Amino acid sequence: LKRYEKTDPMIDPVFKEPSIDNLVEIKRKELENHIRSKRDREAAEARAAERIAKINPDFLGENWKKKQAHYFINKDSVEKVKTNLVANNITYQMRDVNPQIFKVRRRRDLNGAITINDINNRYLSYDEQMQFLNSISQQYPNDVKLQKLGNSFEGRSITAVRIGDDGSNKPIVWIDAGIHAREWISYNVALYLIYTIVSQPAYRDLLNSVQLVVVPNTNPDGYEFSRTVDRMWRKTRSRFTNSRCGGADANRNYPFFWGTQGVSHSQCSEVYCGARPQSEPEVLALTNAIQREETRIKGYIALHSYGQEILYPWGHTQRTYPSDVEDLIKVGRAMASAIQAVNNTEYNVVNSGDGLYPAAGASDDWAKSRGIKYSYTIELSPIDDYIGFSLPEDRINQVCREAFQAIQVLMIEVKSKF
Ligand code: ARG
Ligand code: ZN
Numbered sequence: 001l002k003r004y005e006k007t008d009p010m011i012d013p014v015f016k017e018p019s020i021d022n023l024v025e026i027k028r029k030e031l032e033n034h035i036r037s038k039r040d041r042e043a044a045e046a047r048a049a050e051r052i053a054k055i056n057p058d059f060l061g062e063n064w065k066k067k068q069a070h071y072f073i074n075k076d077s078v079e080k081v082k083t084n085l086v087a088n089n090i091t092y093q094m095r096d097v098n099p100q101i102f103k104v105r106r107r108r109d110l111n112g113a114i115t116i117n118d119i120n121n122r123y124l125s126y127d128e129q130m131q132f133l134n135s136i137s138q139q140y141p142n143d144v145k146l147q148k149l150g151n152s153f154e155g156r157s158i159t160a161v162r163i164g165d166d167g168s169n170k171p172i173v174w175i176d177a178g179i180h181a182r183e184w185i186s187y188n189v190a191l192y193l194i195y196t197i198v199s200q201p202a203y204r205d206l207l208n209s210v211q212l213v214v215v216p217n218t219n220p221d222g223y224e225f226s227r228t229v230d231r232m233w234r235k236t237r238s239r240f241t242n243s244r245c246g247g248a249d250a251n252r253n254y255p256f257f258w259g260t261q262g263v264s265h266s267q268c269s270e271v272y273c274g275a276r277p278q279s280e281p282e283v284l285a286l287t288n289a290i291q292r293e294e295t296r297i298k299g300y301i302a303l304h305s306y307g308q309e310i311l312y313p314w315g316h317t318q319r320t321y322p323s324d325v326e327d328l329i330k331v332g333r334a335m336a337s338a339i340q341a342v343n344n345t346e347y348n349v350v351n352s353g354d355g356l357y358p359a360a361g362a363s364d365d366w367a368k369s370r371g372i373k374y375s376y377t378i379e380l381s382p383i384d385d386y387i388g389f390s391l392p393e394d395r396i397n398q399v400c401r402e403a404f405q406a407i408q409v410l411m412i413e414v415k416s417k418f
Contacts, residue, residue: 037229043244044102044230057081058232058270061306061379061388062356064348070386072097072232101387104231116199119191120397123184125227126156126220132191133161133216140198143207149215150285153238156220158285161194163214164207171418173299173411174290174372176215179250179282179363181222181233182389185380185399186303190216192400193407206408209415211296219250219282232389234270236280243267248274251302252359253283254366257316262359273361286363291370298414299374300367301407306388307356307379308347310335310406313368315352315377316360322368325351331374331413335406342402345381352377373417374410378403 057071073081078094085092109125110118114132118124124132137144147160164170177190194214197203217223221237235247245268252263255277259265263273278284290297312328314320322328332349339347348355352364368375381399382388391399 040225040229044233059357060386061383062309063383064307064309064350064355065346065383070388095386097387101390102230102232104226104228116192116195119188119195120400122393122396123188123227124191126217126224129187129191129217130157130159133159133194136194136198137161143198144194147289149289150281152219152221152282153236153280154221156224158215158218158220158282160289161214161216163194163198163212165211165213169296170209170211171298171414172211172213172293172296173301173407173414174213174215174297174367175301175303175407176218176286176363177303178216178223179218179302180304181219181226181235182231183303183305183380184223184226184389185305185391185396187217187223188396189303189380189400189403190214192397193404196404203408206411206415210411212411213297215286218286222247235272236282238274238280240267240275245272248272248280250280250283251304251363252361253278253280254287254361254363256366256369257360260360261317262357263361271359277361287366290367290372294370294372297367297370297372298418299410300364300372300376301410302363302377303380303403304377305380305391306382306385308345308381308383309355309379310347310349311352311356311364311377311379312349313352313365313375315356315358315362315365317358318353320353321351324373328374328376331410332376334413335376335378335409338405338409339402342405343398345398345402347378347406374413376410378406 057073060070060072062069109128113135114124114128118128119132133146137146143163145162145165147162149158149160152158175190175193177186194216197207197212219236222233222235225237226233235249237247239246249271252271252273258277259273262271264271266272274280278287310332312325312332313322329349336347336349339345350356362377364375364377380403381395382391
């Protein structure tokens with residue numbers, strides 16, 4: 001547990017020799033942390049076994065081209081699930097998932113400054129992401145401002161990157177990434193976007209009329225947990241008293257039709273919607289920040305993976321659409337074409353409730369309900385892999401370049417309409 005506060009001794013101007021009492025206290029804390037992380041790791045292993053052995057399937061993503069949906073299911077429920085699939089005339093493939101996939105390879109942060117090369121070629125730690133943001137904001141002090149929106153449950157800063165904020169009232173496009181911890185590619189896409197749009201003179205003009213706000217890591221606790229303990233972790237890391245399970249699905253925790261469809265009220269579920277709307281500090285920070293300037297925000301994209309889909313509202317239920325759905329579809333298709341122009345990668349533009357599944361309390365619906373006209377969830381690549389969260393690192397750059405084109409389309413649309 002690391003708190004990102006001003007208690008760092010490095011910045012304490014007067015260095016005092018720690019007293020024996022202090023040293024004892026420091027050692028005690030170290031030991032406590034060690035025990036806690038060991039306990040976390042053991043719990044993760046138990047969960048891995050349990051996940052393979054549980055009844056409620058964990059939806060991973062889909063391949064709409066092949067009309068496949070991918071789930072983790074319980075080993076003990078295999079026969080039952082098979083009978084059900086056969087009874088419903090659904091063809092299926094099953095394979096034994098090695099519990100190894102829930103484990104992580106620990107990788108030390110590399111020394112040296114983080115550059116765009118790192119973003120393009122590997123997944124970064126949260127600290128490395130923050131380091132990259134700091135260096136960008138120092139390099140482009142006039143164009144990039146970092147804004148702290150709040151703290152995660154474990155005390156990590158949730159940081160927004162404001163690009164082209166000149167104090168004027170121009171319209172805003174808001175992009176956030178990685179509310180689901182295991183969807184790693186989304187973080188790189190957000191960081192790539194920040195770098196590219198400020199470093200290339202070609203986008204000056206666009207930034208003069210549209211402001212961009214990017215929150216590259218909306219779930220830092222979950223992400224660190226998925227990097228170091230349980231690769232398939234999705235939720236936040238909030239702890240509840242008297243419960244063996246922790247974490248809520250932050251994308252079921254937004255205050256719009258909260259807790260109705262496609263959610264669970266059980267703390268152990270992957271789609272646990274939390275005790276109440278905005279119970280998760282991450283969601284509270286994000287909704288507060290958006291609401292402060294909601295009249296200026298005209299575009300919103302939540303970056304997720306996987307499945308190559310551009311999803312538009314409403315998503316809390318099926319067959320209901322906003323009155324301007326035609327506009328959403330038109331711009332959604334323009335984004336998909338821009339992606340396809342890069343390397344012929346196909347994205348499907350579809351209503352999230354009909355095309356995927358109803359899920360209430362998600363950020364896209366909430367953003368739309370606040371009057372943000374163009375609100376989407378994008379499920380990034382891949383589509384072809386059965387555990388798509390592990391997009392190989394040599395494919396990061398292409399996904400970034402494709403998503404960048406889509407975001408540019410939205411910014412241009414906002415520029416011309418508002
Ligand atoms: N995969 C995303 C999730 O499960 C999709 C959310 C789409 N939006 C919606 N309102 N259903 O959170
Ligand atoms: Zn997701």
